[in-house]
Amino acid sequence: MTATAAAVPTLSGAPHSTGVASRVRWALSDTWTVTKRNIIGYTRIPESLFFSTVQPVMFVLLFRYVFGGAIMAPGGIPYVDYLMPGIFVQTVAFGSVSTSIGLAEDLQKGLIERFRALPMARSAVLAGRTTADLCRNIMVVIVMTGVGFLVGFRPSTGVAAYLAGVLLILLFAYALSWGFAVIGLSAPNSETAQVMSFPLLFPLTFASSAFVPVHSMPSWLQGFATYQPVSVTVSACRALMIGGPTASWVAQSAAWSIGLLLVLTPLAVWRYRNRT
């Protein structure tokens, strides 16, 4: 061990002024530092890469070639065109579980203890986690668009409408991330966080219009399956990507996402502050 005593004075860190501008600047800088750390982490966890790439591709292949033949898309459109917007939303929804697993793991391993003793912005831990998940979702949507094209997905409304659909998906995923952050901050460990997440995700993604038309479901399920946020977002994206009346679905999806954000963000922050 070559430890040498270092009697050097404290490095002159940036002055900790209390000005609002400086605080915002540091909050953004800290959020970016934590975001980068999480993104690097994702690229080094094989399970995480699997869940964000291989698994959604398997869902595409499964529904496109195994189940798809038995499902009649409304309006006589090709099933693959009906399916892909659903797959996009389902993929980002499943992906948001990693927000809860990641936070639960950071808590469990004591990393958040270290963060709390650092002079960093308090908000950066949660903001950095959800921003990293947003970045991962952007990557996932790009990959899935490519996969969609390979299996015959042909959006017909132009680039601008397609991108608007993507934005709506990302907004929804971002809102969900904050919800899963609440779960991650409430779970005693990452395994429990995962177990707590799936009972929420399955009804949301499968009792929805993502894979099959809602009118094929029993009537008691149809109300939920039509208006829950996954279905609404899928319907909005279908309209934006393959055509149909857009305004109402887009408004409903945006309202769901913004509403969820308004409720879930303060809830996650509150859980973070009170978690001892």
Next chain:
Amino acid sequence: MPSAIEAEDLHKTFTGKQTVRALAGVSFAVDEGTVFGLLGPNGSGKTTAVRVLTTILRPDQGSARVQGHDVVRQAGLVRTLIGLAGQYAAVDENLTGRENLVMVGRLNHLPGSSVAQRARELLVQFDLADAGDRVLKTYSGGMRRRLDLAAALVARPTVLFLDEPTTGLDPQSRNDLWAVIESLVEGGTTVLLTTQYLEEADRLAGQLAVIDHGRVIAEGTPAQLKAELGATVLEVGLEDSDDAARTRPVLDALGPHTANQNGNVVEVTVEQGAEAAMGALRSLDQLGITPASFTLREPSLDDVFLALTGRRTEEEPQDGSPSRRPGAPAPTQGGTR
């Protein structure tokens, strides 16, 4: 000499499934440039005290200052002065050693230009230069602990908190880490260290507080505490508890400490190990008792506790919930046997 750390009547109770009184009025002061040891078994409140002092937890009652700054009202300022390394090696498994140090440097708001330089310095200082660009998953326990300590030092803190820095490490890694801590203290850093090992406290700390059930039950230099205890423990194992009962008064007679019987084992703290051993053997021989084992050893934390509280350390779960198990075997880690 000004105090680098002051804790004044700290109280903290955790409410949940069980109510745990983690701190029940803890006070102490640490002089600048010294090492202060908080010694206690699991669940005694050591970690809670560290969490309060490092601004992670608010005390229910009482106050604490680091270099004169209140840990609640001036938490942001305190965070720029302190470093924390914990028993759970809070470093990111998925990053390399260097990436971890750079991240902590940035979150400490060090100037961007100096962060990489500082990371390089620390990797060399902690003998991790070759492993600096490897992901932490490939590190050994000792390497992780060194990186954890390095991460606590990125911003050159003037006050360093080490929560059980060597728990679970092999003797060689423990010695390495002790050497690093000693060199830091030579450089003027104030260190607060929690430990379950009397040996560690003895080696590193100038002042000690023994903590139990959230209270300080003894304070002093390691030498003072040991003097109170006696320097050596004489432990005699017998064939059966009858023999043990007959042996107990023999060891009592060695004085000044009282002997304790625990099943077939009787032990007593003595001032002069060799002399006491000879006396004990002579008396046992006269009584016709043949011991099954006969050991002289350094006092352990368990002995400190026995001497201070009249009971053994309880093996308590990490969350501090009490689980009294009288007669449970004492922890055998630490102390030289």
